[in-house]
Amino acid sequence: MSDKNESLPKDEKYINLKVADKNSHQAVQFKIKMSVSLNKLMKGYCDRMGLDIRQLRFLTPEGIRITDRHTAASLELVDGDIIEVYSGMDGGNTYMGLPISSTLILA
Numbered sequence: 001m002s003d004k005n006e007s008l009p010k011d012e013k014y015i016n017l018k019v020a021d022k023n024s025h026q027a028v029q030f031k032i033k034m035s036v037s038l039n040k041l042m043k044g045y046c047d048r049m050g051l052d053i054r055q056l057r058f059l060t061p062e063g064i065r066i067t068d069r070h071t072a073a074s075l076e077l078v079d080g081d082i083i084e085v086y087s088g089m090d091g092g093n094t095y096m097g098l099p100i101s102s103t104l105i106l107a
Contacts, residue, residue: 015072015079019045019058022084034073038066038083057086087100 013034019041028048030041038058046053058066061081067090 015077015081017041017072017077017081017083019083019085021049022086027082032072034077035071038070038072038075039068041083042066053055055088057088059084059086 013029015034017030017032018027019030027036030044032041042053042058060066060075060077060083064075
């Protein structure tokens with residue numbers, strides 16, 4: 001990072017983050033302010049890759065799921081961190097073969 005970036009307050013500094021899809025092995029590099037919502041990064045990735053944000057899950061290197069309210073500062077991300085992208089799971093709303101809305105009585 002430049003010396004100019006080092007003199008800024010922590011929330012105003014820029015860091016480089018890589019967003020990597022574990023299935024397709026594709027990655028996109030982003031430069032983002034520490035104080036900006038990571039939703040901007042997630043939407044930018046989806047726009048660039050032609051994907052639907054509702055079908056993806058974004059995780060920090062520590063495995064924390066990123067939401068709209070997170071910033072790089074709130075998650076303590078550092079320059080060079082890799083955000084992992086996973087496809088959301090379709091279905092999954094059953095328990096032992098029964099729909100979750102069903103009543104399961106255990107005797």
